[in-house]
Amino acid sequence: MAGFKIRFLLTISTLLSIVNANKLVFIDPNDRWQVFEGWGTSLCWFANALGGFPDIRNQAADLVFDISKGLGLNVIRYNIGGGDDPSHHHMRIGGDVPGFLPCENCDYDWTSDANQRWFLFAAKDRGADIFEAYSNSPPYWMTNSGCSAGGSNFADNLNFTYYDAFANYLTDVVEWYSLEGITFRTLDPFNEPTLRAWNVNGSQEGCSFNDCSAMNTIIRKVGDSLYFKGLLGNTSVSFADENTIDQEFFTISCIENNVMSYVSQYNTHAYGGALRGELHDISKLDGKRLWMSESGFTASEEMSASIELSKQILNDMRNLKPVAWVYWQVIEHIQPGIDWGLIGADFSNSSTSLDIRLAYYGFLQYTRFIRPGYQIISSNDEDTLAAYDAINKTLVLVCTNKNNISEVWNINVTMFDIGLFSAYRTSNNNEKLTLLPNTWFIIDGIINYESPANSITTWVFNLKLH
Structure with a gap:
């Protein structure tokens, strides 16, 4: 009876979080898109x-x-x-x-x-x-x-x-x-x-x-x-x-x-x-x-450049469905108005240090984790890119809060047998691909997550082997 009560309370908690969520994200491994x-x-x-x-x-x-x-x-x-x-x-x-x-x-x-x-x-x-x-x-x-x-x-x-x-x-x-x-x-x-x-x-x-x-x-x-x-x-x-x-x-x-x-x-x-x-x-x-x-974007030290980059990746990868995604030039000469680099450099002076912009880490939220051979799979949310590595049994989700307010996301991974998982985030809050404390639980197959305003979060799930 005690076990049933705990289960019942968790279910009620989950239902309440769903009702209060800004985002309900469902990942479907059976709807497979391009192999990247x-x-x-x-x-x-x-x-x-x-x-x-x-x-x-x-x-x-x-x-x-x-x-x-x-x-x-x-x-x-x-x-x-x-x-x-x-x-x-x-x-x-x-x-x-x-x-x-x-x-x-x-x-x-x-x-x-x-x-x-x-x-x-x-x-x-x-x-x-x-x-x-x-x-x-x-x-x-x-x-x-x-x-x-x-x-x-x-x-x-x-x-x-x-x-x-x-x-x-x-x-x-x-x-x-x-x-x-x-x-x-x-x-x-x-x-x-x-x-x-x-x-x-x-x-x-x-x-x-x-x-x-x-x-x-x-x-x-x-x-x-x-x-x-x-x-x-x-x-x-x-x-x-x-x-x-x-x-x-x-x-x-x-x-x-x-x-x-x-x-x-x-x-x-x-x-x-x-x-x-x-x-x-x-x-x-x-x-x-x-x-x-x-594709390329005007460089900025603000998180807005990362958000614009992420929006472009999401639109292309989800709708165009290319097998490769290529940034114009990652490093650009530092100059007002036409500097699109994720890294700034002085092309005329070898002693000038490289300037790693925040948008570099926004791109890193994708490139570090979604690797060649991963298959892009369906997500019902336009702000989420989902990828699955069948060989290493790894699910990766890159989730972008492009709004100026925090949001509650409920991420439904009931279609997967999740083992360990971790999350990384880039935001204006001094976070640059920062590994987040592991304070979340998967309850009834759902993660309830409060996403800060203007942030990109990458979830890496290791699936259980049977």
């Missing part, structure tokens, strides 16, 4: 600057790529620099990435791009295992404007007489790296091709491709070049890194079926757009891997 490949970053433009700073580059590499010391990013996007006219001096600091072929009749200079190459191999040494190469612009001498920042009045800039040379250049770089120990699984010849943002004498490399026939021709030539060099078995084409999800959806529709055989992966940036579900569906129908290959 990993978190990533682009190496440009920070690697081109910091790779030449021996005093801080190892610390930077640890913070970004090492799972025990940092974010553990395993997906790396390497920019094959076109290289601008050496008489030009208009690129942003770090943006003047050297190319490997400085002129039409030159030999390849494989000593070029040493700084970015240092970070590429540093990432591999620290556990990165998925590598993609992409192009922002052809070499300047292949362009119509004579400038790798873009065409005159934002016009398409690859001269049609150099289509073959451009494809050969990209695949030659991929081939050379394969001999050096880096296999690029994918190669994307475009970056935001229809954005109309790439103008002569701009601050970074860029090239417009607004003509569908041009994009079809380039994909075909790049694919053919990979095939003839014996690279196609290890490297395929990704496409098209459009600025918005909606533009990616529409650009895909203009690619011819016979060209699509070379394409294994759709890359989309997420700076706008609403067609997440539609893009996911078309990628699944076409049998293509889907990445969110670039």
Whole structure:
């Protein structure tokens, strides 16, 4: 009778907490979504600057790529620099990435791009295992404007007489790296091709491709070049890194079926757009891997930057359902207005210490715990991302309170046989991936949790083995 009374009281307590809760979160392991490949970053433009700073580059590499010391990013996007006219001096600091072929009749200079190459191999040494190469612009001498920042009045800039040379250049770089120990699984010849943002004498490399026939021709030539060099078995084409999800959806529709055989992966940036579900569906129908290959946010020491980052991850991972999620560049040059770095650095001064922002820890709430091979599973709550590791019997929930008041969350894990569990939090309350005291109980399969305002909490549950 005493046991029944205790059980009855616990049940009443649970019911009262449910009634008073702001959030009722249910996790369903039978509704399985994407199997996750990993978190990533682009190496440009920070690697081109910091790779030449021996005093801080190892610390930077640890913070970004090492799972025990940092974010553990395993997906790396390497920019094959076109290289601008050496008489030009208009690129942003770090943006003047050297190319490997400085002129039409030159030999390849494989000593070029040493700084970015240092970070590429540093990432591999620290556990990165998925590598993609992409192009922002052809070499300047292949362009119509004579400038790798873009065409005159934002016009398409690859001269049609150099289509073959451009494809050969990209695949030659991929081939050379394969001999050096880096296999690029994918190669994307475009970056935001229809954005109309790439103008002569701009601050970074860029090239417009607004003509569908041009994009079809380039994909075909790049694919053919990979095939003839014996690279196609290890490297395929990704496409098209459009600025918005909606533009990616529409650009895909203009690619011819016979060209699509070379394409294994759709890359989309997420700076706008609403067609997440539609893009996911078309990628699944076409049998293509889907990445969110670039997004970024204005840096801030406030928790608001972490919340914005988390909201983007939640929206993308739950609705777009990509298998990889890639931040633009984790480290950024410290400058007012256009500093998007989770880590701030002075690209002109190697003695300046790295500035680790609070948003870095917001990202860490995801990257430290949801690892490659985890399967994203259903949660009925838009502010929760759930992932399950079947091998190690681990359930991870990342829960974001994006409001300015505390909330009571009831997290229903009745579908799991929970053993030990722990919680980590980042907030404005001097918490940076802070391990929280273990003061919670699972009562009738529910955890009752008061979430502080503007906070991210990660729950790690170890399931019982039977």
